[in-house]
Amino acid sequence: MPADMPLAIEVVTQYIEEQSEPSKGRYLFHYSLSLTNVSHHTLTLKRRNWQITDGNGEQMQVEGAGVVGETPTLVPGQTFRYTSSVVLATPLGSMTGYYTLEGDHGALKAAIPRFQLSVPGALH
Known part of the structure; x- marks a missing residue:
């Protein structure tokens, strides 16, 4: 399993x-994130x-552990969706990071691509 791409991650943001x-x-x-297991292994999102x-x-x-109080297990092709929130001190910002997953071959990381947070009209 390619360690760099076990999940397809889509993000939608809202002010x-x-x-x-x-x-x-x-x-x-x-x-709001949609996480789809694109590997050939069952994966559990741990952190x-x-x-x-x-x-x-x-x-x-x-x-921290899991997301929104859950540690979802995804079989190949399965999608898990969740929504969370963040408070910023400015009208613009960004987020990036990674999930730690456990599968048949131990723990691996799935990078979360950087995404922007912006108040409508704050970016030109």
């Missing part, structure tokens, strides 16, 4: 204006590790 307070430097974003960067270049590391 949550009604729960944000720009005057206080609080911008809430939801991010996540995020690097979150705001528009000022300030970085925050977030890591």
Whole structure:
């Protein structure tokens, strides 16, 4: 199994204006991920590790067990979807990281491609 591509990852982001307070430097974003097992092995998502960067270049590391309280097991071809959120101090930012998975051949990492978080109209 190629260690660099066990999952196909798709991300959709959304700015949550009604729960944000720009005057206080609080911008809430939801991010929805679809994780599809593209390997030939059953995989269990054990951990996540995020690097979150705001528009000022300030970085925050977030890591822990599973995602949204779950450690899903995906058979080949199966997709798991979840939505989570992050609060930034700026109207722009990005996230990247990796998932730690366990399969037949031990633990491996699946890179999460960097994605942007932005208030509509903040980018030209």
